[in-house]
Amino acid sequence: MAADIIISAENVSKRYLIGHNVVDTTLRDRFSRAIRNAGSLFVPGSRASKATKEEFWALKDVSFEVPRGQVLGIVGRNGAGKSTLLKVLSRITEPTSGRVRMRGSVASLLEVGTGFHPELSGRENVYLNGAILGMSRSEITRKFDEIVAFSEVERFLDTPVKHYSSGMYVRLAFAIAAHLEPDILIVDEVLAVGDAQFQKKCLNKVSEVTRSGERTVLFVSHNSAALQSICTAGIWMKQGQLVFSGPINECLAAYLRTGSRAADFPAPAEPKPYIVSVRVDPRALAEGRIMVEVAFSSPFPLSPPVVGITISSRFGQPICGSNGRMAGDSWKPAAASSGVVTASIDHVPLHSDTYRLSVYLGDSGMDYDQKLDVVDFDYVSPRFYPQMPPLQLIGPADFDWSWSLKAD
């Protein structure tokens, strides 16, 4: 391990066993299995219950190194092993094989306000949560005023947190976390909660400490914009394996290029026009364009085939949509009973975030099929705005604004 390498993971694997015959959760299961197995001593070949165990490798041979001061973003789809990796690095769970070496103190933030007790006051929870996150009593006392000032809940310090609004709760919890001073900080998707202004304050605090180059941060997020703005390097996880490691821009680009943003649908039971597949073109995405291909099939010619597309935010709020009918005279295709309709937006007025598509199929007069929220894709805007407010505050739309000043 070279002197400036602060985290070194070698072939880290984590296996979970799935299947109710293996993990006995009550003694009855345990006993009944013991009895069955005892019986199997006399009945050859009946010892089959063990065979139902299913192995699941949440992590498989993951190796990487993190130099001191690096802010490493971890990307990947849900279930790709990101959270398991963080749990292993945080020492919450042990790896099944492999080894990780870390230099320096480690603090992990997998959840906001872990261990907050609703009956205890804000003040008591600062101490409790601080200690849970690994701070000593004297450290908390030293930073107490700073934490309270950061949280903006001074007036309610002696109120039980069960009376706090969710915003106050999150602010207090973040304030404690923001004042951790480990050598290595592990953060899971926690910045997605809380009000926008406070999030910005936290992000600033994180970049403030990371700019000093002393703090190493591992950061999991689905928010490409946040990853892009605070991370220097990235790794991409897929099905428990590490598939890419490198600069964050390349990592995000590689991740976003993958063709996983597609969905296929089976033919309906009774013959009727249906959507065969929906695909967001990864190459167009990498160039900052959105191109959607919708394949359809119909027992009779659709005149003309009309496809509707709605783009929603990741919270399901529709942002924009259109269909072939709205194109008016500019698009008059011939009738067809199968084929692919391609729709594209060259200048995408959206900020970097995760978006969802809903797709509709019809003809000039009728709708036949719809697939709601079928495809998720991460859009990375080619435009870069330093110090951009978070999307919860400004919304996902990114128009071309004109500004002017008439000074007096």
Added chain:
Amino acid sequence: MSGRSLIPEAAPGVAPPRELVIEPGGMSLNFWKDLWLYRDLLVFLTMRDIKVRYKQTVLGVGWAIIQPVVTTVIFTFVFGKLAGMTAGGVPYPLLVLAGLLPWQLFSAALSGSSVSLISNAHLISKVYFPRLIIPLSSLGVALVDFLVVLGLYFCTSIWFGRVPSWHWTLLPVFIILALTLAFGAGLWFTALTVKYRDFRYIVPFILQVGVFISPIGYSTGVVPTWRHLLDLNPITGVIDAFRWCLLSDGQPFDQHGILTSVAMSAILTLSGLWYFRKMERTFADVV
């Protein structure tokens, strides 16, 4: 596969940073050191449990007193009046209360530590800290409740005109013995409960039986023929020792029972620690 020797020394002039190795079975490497590093957390979790216990109930500390008072009245009536057992010159309620004190300490500590891991499951799955802190911190509540009742005993004793003798000074030793006994058994139960939820029902059952097979409502002096059988129960020795400390009734200190208690608490605690450490690494995956 130790790997520790492979790590080069830190560059001269740089303070060697704390090196942490995560590998299968590695959780136990820094067991005692981490326990020491996280000692403040032990204090805060203990304080949390104590505060929450008294904040959530309307009567607060009252509950800690009502329970032993009612039990003392009932046992005095059943054993002292109905069964006509003798207390060797000691007021019967004092005899019962002096027996109830260690029993309640033991039973509260045991039931608290047995459920401690599953009632803190959210912590275990979200953050690292030495897991042993959780059953340890659950002992605090039992101890505070005990001290309240000990105060009650003191007042009752004065009211009956009995002044404590120097035997009181040895009480802390037996308090620790009762706690160790409960903690050792609690380690087993709490680790087992993570995997087999049945133990949540087994512990209350054991404690229910324990009330009757332990000499709480009567003195061991009244059952000489059953004495050796009673001594097999590790709590008997603790109860006798408490009575020796608190009652100061001129009875000699009986070593037989206490030997069982000391041996059992040592065996349970050591084996409990072994089992707990063995299972510790799977807690977050199973709980």
